[in-house]
Amino acid sequence: MVRWTFALALGLWLAVFATLRLFIIPPAPVSVLTIYMTLVTVAILLFVMANEARWQGFLAPPRAVFAGRVSRPVQVTVLAGLPILVGFVAHLRLTPTWDAPFEPRVVHPQPPSSFTIQGRRIELAALTNPLRSDPAALDQRIAEGKTIYYRNCFFCHGDALAGDGPFAQVFRPLPANFRDVGTISMLQESFVFWRVATGGPGLPKGATPWHSAMPVWQQFLAEEEIWKAILFIYAGSGSTPRTWEEGTADVNRH
Amino acid sequence: MLLRTFLRIFVFVLLVVGIYAYVGQLVPQFEEHPPKKKVITAQTGRKELVAIGQELLRGKGGCLICHKDSETGNTRGPDLRQAAVHAPTRRPGLDGEAYLLESLRDPEAFLVEGYPKMMSSALKPPANLTPAEVKAVVAYLQSLGGVEVSTVVTEDDAAQSQRAAKAVHRGRALMDQHACTGCHKVEGEGGDAAPDLTRVAERHPPAELLRKLNDPAAWTAPGFDAGIMPSFAEIPEGDRQEIVAYLAGLSGIAYSATGAASPWSHEGVRLGMIILIANILMLTALAWARRRERREVT
Amino acid sequence: MGVDGGVPASGPWLVRTITGVWKGVFKVSVMLAMTYLAAQLLSAALPAADYRSLPLLGNRTAVWIVAELHLMFAAFVLGVPIFALITEIIGMATRERRYDDLAREFTRLLAMAYTLTAVLGCVLLVLFLALYPKFTTYMSSIFKPTWLLYLVLIFGEVIVAYLYWYTWDALQGARKRWHILIGLLVNLWGTALLFVADAWVTFMMSPAGIDEANNPTSLWAAATNLTWMPINIHRLLANVAFGGAIAAAYAAFRFLAADSDEERARFDWMGYVGSFIAIGAFIPLPFAGYWLGREIYQFSEQMGVSMMGGGFSWLWILQAMIIGSLFFAANVYLWLGMGRIPGGERYTRFQVPMMLVLTLGFLVWATPRSIIATGAEMAAMGGSHHPFLGLFGVMAAKNTAVNLMILTTFLSFMLYRRGNRVPTVSWTLAGKAAQSLAILIAAGVVVGYGVYSYFVPSIVRIGFSLYQVAAVLVAMAVFVAIDIPLLKGAREIGVIRWGAIPERAQYALFFLAISFTWLMGLMGYIRSGIRQYWHIYGRVADESANAYTMTHGDATLIVSSIVVVFFLLVSAVFAMALRDGRKV
Amino acid sequence: MSTVIERLLMVATLVAFPVAVAAEVSMEPVPPTPVAAKPEAGQKLYRTHCIQCHGPSGAGDGPAADRVYPRPRDFTLALFKIRSTPSGQVPTDHDLFRVISEGLPGTTMPAWKKVLSEEERWQLVHHIKTFDTMGVFADEPAKERIVIGQPPQVTAELVEKGRGIYEAKKCWQCHGRMGRGDGPSAEGMKDDWGHPIRPVNLTKSWRFRGGDRLEDIFRTFTTGLTGTPMPSFADTLPEAADRWALAAFVKSLSRPQRTSQVLRAQRHVGEIPDQPDDPLWEQVEFVDFPLAGQIILEPRWFTPAHDVITARAFYNDRETALLVEWDDGSHDDGGNGPSPLDRVTVQFPLEDPAALDGEKPYFVLGDPKHGVELWEWSGDGRLERRHAHGAERMEPVAVGSLRAQGRYRDGQYRVIFRRSLTGEKGEAGFAPGRFTPMAFHLRDGRHGEEGLKMALSAWSDLLLIPETPWTVHIVPVLLALLTLAGELWLVRRMRRSAPLSV
Known part of the structure; x- marks a missing residue:
């Protein structure tokens, strides 16, 4: 077994590479693939190193090549092949693909402590959905929110609230998919309210406001209508807003 | 061997640290700058002025400690949502804007019924707004009340504001606290036993004022008797600095309250003495012990 | 000295x-x-x-x-x-x-x-x-x-x-x-x-x-x-x-310079x-x-x-x-x-599965949620989240991965401890079985909750990480509690x-x-x-x-x-x- | 197996009744509906998922109805476009099921199979039929449906044959010579509800309501589209083979969309063609940029006429040329009365993108901080240039070195914009190797689009591809040599010490 360490390690590396390359659908982006392969390389090397016998077994074949204990054609192939491989990989990496420059984007941007809506200043920290206070009227409010949603939001966020409305494909970033656990279900309603009310132009720089197609909804909707729409997107997508324990939200206020 | 090992390991440290730093370069790079401070000029647009006024109301102005501008809030002072609406009818001869300006600059000129005399001029501490900022607050009050925003910041307001912005406000409170205003008058308030300090900084630079506080005998204003003023060397240095900064500000002189303030000033000295004595005692004890030890050996 | x-x-x-x-x-x-x-x-x-x-x-x-x-x-x-x-x-x-x-x-x-x-x-x-x-x-x-x-x-x-x-x-x-x-x-x-x-x-x-x-x-x-x-x-x-x-x-350092x-x-x-x-x-x-x-x-x-x-x-x-x-x-x-450690070679065979868990854990741990991708890649994924890899980008996956990695490292320690010792007590087999069971149950709980947390709202999900941690800690405690009497009077294969x-x-x-x-x-x-x-x-x-x-x-x-x-x-x-x- | 039998049957039918049954289309009985109706469940599902567009009484008058185009189906008349039943009949349950499952491309009806289970979709089928005020579903349920069978292999001959039929059967009278819905009879059509309707653009197969598989197109010819001027061709084209050929031809009119974030402009030595029809343009890589309605600024526009614009670009030492093309069934050049002009606008940042430090102007007409430059060509051939800092602050500027050349032919606009590489004095030009943000606005006059009523794209990039840097060739060689040197050093070291270790 130890005799074959080198071959096994190399084979394993290639097998993992092939697997990641071929069996992830849609294909994993190069950046992720690079992370994965770096880790796999390190892991294989560490594993080989972690046992003295294994390590010696691993070193034996390259040692044999460099010390000239193998046949000349093998020596030549390895010694010539390695530089060629290095050059080829370098060439591949250096050739520009002229893909669009990557623009880093903060997915959940940092909300401000307060913002203005329709001339009124709102403190975000203490903000809760006022419409939740009356559970009896909740269904009615959700139904109203649904109407608002379908007259305004669904063009991008879709009938199924999955971010796939008729306009969705035009925009990058794609409109939020409310059914994704990583979106509204991990946010407080106050955050969602801020996003809806101030739209793309209300985003901080790190979230590239110039790209976001989210309209500034306070221009078209009253505050209560926004809350209704928010009620609906939670109800419609089957998620619940993130909450904190009672009484802690206003600790930093005096 | 030691040095070689050290070098090998040092290279290893550089390598590991280098990898981490390299990965740090791979993530997206951007700087985030704090929001720009708003400076009011004669060109500031109406909308912006209203926004700044609103900011002042809840921030620097501290107005919401007593007033309210929304459904919830304090009721020690009148509700500000209706202020602009009632303004034109409050004082005969003053239109809405003029009344609002007056009520901010000189609140005691007219008291709304049912509220005590408790507000100090917005131009003075604790609010310490600049003339332009007062106008911004008026603009916000007008927009809040739904009347036309008529107030306009003039070049003169802006220029005055630049001067006033340098004033420091904590000094005034400290002067009251340390009883300076018992004898001195400042900004029209205080006793008459000693010189009016409102413009004192025009005649004496901050360093001299500080010296006077530490050592009242240093100099005395003409026309007043020397030897009456007590020494203020015992009050914290930071407080002395604040007072001087405030007085300097009244004369339009820039002086930071924190100039030479050191939190160590007095406690430092006292503590130093204690430590010194402790050290000396210990030293003596040790010398004594050694002598005994030597005596025992011999 | x-x-x-x-x-x-x-x-x-x-x-x-x-x-x-x-x-x-x-x-x-x-x-x-x-x-x-x-x-x-x-x-x-x-x-x-x-x-x-x-x-x-x-x-x-x-x-x-x-x-x-x-x-x-x-x-x-x-x-x-x-x-x-x-x-x-x-x-x-x-x-x-x-x-x-x-x-x-x-x-x-x-x-x-x-x-x-x-x-x-x-x-x-x-x-x-x-x-x-x-x-x-x-x-x-x-x-x-x-x-x-x-x-x-x-x-x-x-x-x-x-x-x-x-x-x-x-x-x-x-x-x-x-x-x-x-x-x-x-x-x-x-x-x-x-x-x-x-x-x-x-x-x-x-x-x-x-x-x-x-x-x-x-x-x-x-x-x-x-x-x-x-x-x-x-x-x-x-x-x-x-x-x-x-x-x-x-x-x-002293070792290298010795x-x-x-x-x-x-x-x-x-x-x-x-x-x-x-x-x-x-x-x-x-x-x-x-x-x-x-x-x-x-x-x-x-x-x-x-x-x-x-x-x-x-x-x-x-x-x-x-x-x-x-x-x-x-x-x-x-x-x-x-x-x-003489006798340590008995445990070499465990290194393969352990390394596998560690590597997989690390891969999950290192998967970014918002992936850096070119326009074409982004289009293929349909956004900045990969439909499959995106699952590893969220906290639920990371918690699961790190708990498994902790468990593995703990196991490494325990095997190391027992390197040259052979238990001699009568209930050796039962003890070892119980230990393995504890580890397996903990791993099961960790993975189970990890998977389940994809189907619940975040407020519930946060609670799950507590169960996962508790499972790992309990397994560790059980393992050690069995280990101490198990190795009492153990035969030593050789000196370290x-x-x-x-x-x-x-x-x-x-x-x-x-x-x-x-x-x-x-x-x-x-x-x-x-x-x-x-x-x-x-x-x-x-x-x-x-x-x-x-x-x-x-x-x-x-x-x-x-x-x-x-x-x-x-x-x-x-x-x-x-x-x-x-x-x- | 069954398809073989179907085919045999079909052949048998054709052989057995060559003339007499020419007009007959082979039929098969309607398969039974697999799921029984549960009225309550259907009602609940309808209220949850459909009511917003189709309305509480199924009349297509839900709250969102006036903001979607085309308008949602009114179920009360039991008229359904997409059927597998002969003309004039109601669709089968399977037809309704298919539409619910797959949605209607080119409309806002989504594919519900992503959200709803099969059982749920069947319940909706049952529920939709309850809105039928005419009682058609009850009185004359579909008994037979046409046999579509297996589509033939698409060959050049088949397409050519289809083209012949397209000509001969005068499909172009409505759909236009090139299929772009611009035929002479295209104007003034109305559907059965009296709403104006236009022939479909056959080059956009992704918008075919019934789907764009060959079978779908074949089915549409065979059954026609209820309520629209599109008739059934079962009589006119009795031979299934003819309809297959026509379907193959129609399908061949569309090409797959090719979207990209970047429009790459190749360097061109010599003059850049200044005619939109110059064959040289065909050699350049094109990019399709999808468009959405402008719903960000008032007046908002939810129903844009255009959904895509195609662009390609070239550059040489002096200038950059950008060719944009889009389909429009009606030519609004100011000659037809009150209708506004067709317009295309290209938007670039006003400032040098390098100076923006990663920021860009807001993608809709810029913002007060960062302005945009607009190149606007109208259907009457006029070219204007504007600077905008948001919709409120827009001012015309001199055209400068910008030139435009456009034409309308066969339902398609093609416009070339050319500008000197450097731009006007004090303006940001284009530089090879630099990504310049670019966006498009498109307005269709006939559709009532003007001002902010328009279709727009998000920011993409225009890149003039620079010459490949020399490092690409040199560095790999250097690295390879370095590796070789390292190897040789190792070899020397190992071989020297080898005798010791052996």
Whole structure:
């Protein structure tokens, strides 16, 4: 077994590479693939190193090549092949693909402590959905929110609230998919309210406001209508807003 | 061997640290700058002025400690949502804007019924707004009340504001606290036993004022008797600095309250003495012990 | 062994002890006096201003570097006594002389390290006073009483720490417990120091006890603010891990530089003990981190989002990478260590599945949620989230991965422990089966909840991470509880051949120390950076030219430089200790 | 198996009744509906998922109805476009099920199979039929449906044959010579509800309501589209083979969309063609940029006429040329009365993108901080240039070195914009290797689009591809040599010490 360490390690590396390359659908982006392969390389090397016998077994074949204990054609192939491989990989990496420059984007941007809506200043920290206070009227409010949603939001966020409305494909970033656990279900309603009310132009720089197609909804909707729409997107997508324990939200206020 | 090992390991440290730093370069790079401070000029647009006024109301102005501008809030002072609406009818001869300006600059000129005399001029501490900022607050009050925003910041307001912005406000409170205003008058308030300090900084630079506080005998204003003023060397240095900064500000002189303030000033000295004595005692004890030890050996 | 400033076995040790302690007190007094003088002179000489700027480095970078170095040394001088006390207690319990020697060897480093820490602290203070006079004055207006308390504590710490060192030989044998008591005092005093200093730091993050106009209302509230206790605990654990890691690195250095097998054996063992304590303290660290993160969210969601989701989110990728690497290094070190244990080869076959779990865990751990992708790749994925890999990008997957990695590392330890021993008790098979079952159940619970948490809202999901952690901890406890009686009177295949370990293993120890240090620097930056342009979050804004948040690349470069400087300084401390040690 | 039998049957039918049954289309009985109706469940599902567009009484008058185009189906008349039943009959349950499952491309009706289970979709089928006020579903349920069978292999001949039929059967009278819905009779059509309707653009198969598989197109010819002027061709084209050929031809008119974030402009030596029809343009890589309605600024426009614009670009030492093309069934050049002009606008940042430090102007007409430059060509051939800092601050500027050349032919606009590389004095030009943000606005006059009523794209990038840097060739060689040197050093070292180790 130890005799074959080198071959096994190399084979394993290639097998993992092939697997990641071929069996992830849609294909994993190069950046992720690079992370994965770096880790796999390190892991294989560490594993080989972690046992003295294994390590010696691993070193034996390259040692044999460099010390000239193998046949000349093998020596030549390895010694010539390695530089060629290095050059080829370098060439591949250096050739520009002229893909669009990557623009880093903060997915959940940092909300401000307060913002203005329709001339009124709102403190975000203490903000809760006022419409939740009356559970009896909740269904009615959700139904109203649904109407608002379908007259305004669904063009991008879709009938199924999955971010796939008729306009969705035009925009990058794609409109939020409310059914994704990583979106509204991990946010407080106050955050969602801020996003809806101030739209793309209300985003901080790190979230590239110039790209976001989210309209500034306070221009078209009253505050209560926004809350209704928010009620609906939670109800419609089957998620619940993130909450904190009672009484802690206003600790930093005096 | 030691040095070689050290070098090998040092290279290893550089390598590991280098990898981490390299990965740090791979993530997206951007700087985030704090929001720009708003400076009011004669060109500031109406909308912006209203926004700044609103900011002042809840921030620097501290107005919401007593007033309210929304459904919830304090009721020690009148509700500000209706202020602009009632303004034109409050004082005969003053239109809405003029009344609002007056009520901010000189609140005691007219008291709304049912509220005590408790507000100090917005131009003075604790609010310490600049003339332009007062106008911004008026603009916000007008927009809040739904009347036309008529107030306009003039070049003169802006220029005055630049001067006033340098004033420091904590000094005034400290002067009251340390009883300076018992004898001195400042900004029209205080006793008459000693010189009016409102413009004192025009005649004496901050360093001299500080010296006077530490050592009242240093100099005395003409026309007043020397030897009456007590020494203020015992009050914290930071407080002395604040007072001087405030007085300097009244004369339009820039002086930071924190100039030479050191939190160590007095406690430092006292503590130093204690430590010194402790050290000396210990030293003596040790010398004594050694002598005994030597005596025992011999 | 070292005697300089040390103690001869007999004679009037009391006088020597007092002389030694006094030396320490004197040193600190001189330093404080210098600081006082420097602060006074600087404030008198410099023009009045809210901020002053330091040429070349700039205010922030200068304060950052000095503060971080001060913090690292402080962590070291707080961590080492804990480390020393633990080993001393082990030594007393096992009656093994080498533990006592080990504890002593590290305590010797303390004097020098204290001095450096204090010097750095003084420089930091002078920098604060000179560069941020207004802000420092404000802080002192709130915290002045605690500063005095801090001074008292410093003197107290110096006195007990020197006492601990100078009474080492005198309080041996029957009097050992008194020495341990002094050791305990050192740690109590040190912890108190840490708690006081943390009050200032955490106040800046989550201010409390001040009114609308920022005037102090309650010192107690200001000190015991929301993030105070989590930071205390987090730092305390980190200090132990850090002390252990540095101790292990020192041992690794001595191992590599050794010229006799005897020496190698000694330092090999020392490195093992150091790394054991380091990793032991490291394992609960993420949980303390969760607590801190939670409190930050509680204090201000804004701050929390800026930390986890905003610009700083990218730095967690680095953190993930370092933590993953730490797991790798710890396991590889243990496996290499198996080579010196006769009978250890029996467990080699477990390395394959363990490495598999570690690697898969690391892959999940390193999968970004928002993937960096070109336009074409983005189009293929239908957004910045990969439909399949995106599943690994969320917290649920990361929690699961890290719990499995902890479990694996624990298993490595346990196998190492049993390396040369063969249980002889009658219920061997049942015991082993029960242990395997415990591990398997824990793994099942971790994976089960990990998968299930994709189907529940986040508020429920957060609770799951608790169950996962509990499962892992219970499994560990059960395993150990069975292990101790199981190995009682076990047959030993052979004696551990200390020193018979490849040099690679020592580099793994170094890697642990470097990574710990770097991680501390990075976490410190994140903790401080999420305040953004505030001196005191939400209350006192930083209005200096340095108020902006720098790019991650620049920040990591500064952190790296700090780490390099720290290692140079630590080398100097060790070199001096070494020189002293060889003199006699 | 079954398809073989179907085919045999079909062949048998054709052979057996060559002339007499020419007009007959082969039919098969309607398969039974697999899921029984549960009225309550159907009602609940309808209320949850459908009511917003189709309305509580199924009349296509839900709250969102006036903001979607085309308008939602009114179920009360039981008229359904997409059927597998002969002309004039109601669709089968399977037809309704298919539409619910797959949605209607080119409309806002989504594919519900992503959200709803099969059972749920069947319940909706049952529920939709309850809205039928005419009682058609009850009185005359579909009994037979046409057999579509297996589509033939698409060959060049088949397409050619289809083209012949397209000509001969005068499909172009409505759909236009090139199939872009611009035929002479295209104007003034109305559907059965009296709403104006236009012939479909056959080059956009992704908008075919019934789907764009060959079978779908074949089915549409065979059954016609109820309620629209599109008749059944079962009589006119009795031979299934003819309909297959026509389907193949129609399908061949569309090409797959090719979207990209970047429009790459190749360097061209010599003159850039200034005619939109110059064959040289065909050699350049094109990019399709999808468009959405402008719903960000008032007046908002939810129903844009255009959904895509195609662009390609060239550059040489002096200038850059950008060719944009889009389909429009009606030519609004100011000659037809009140209807506004067709317009295309290209938007670039006003400032040098390098100076923006990663920021860009807001993607809709810029913002007060960062302005945009607009190149606007109208259907009457006029070219204008504007600077905008948001919709309120827009001012015309001199055209400068900008030139435009456009034409309308066969339902398609093609416009070339040419500008000197450097731009006007003090303006940001184009530089090879630099990504310049670019966006498009498109307005269809006939559709009533003018001002902010328009279709727009998000920012994409225009890149003039620079010459490949020399490092690409040199560095790999250097690295390879370095590796070789390292190897040789190792070899030397190992071989020297080899005798010792052996």
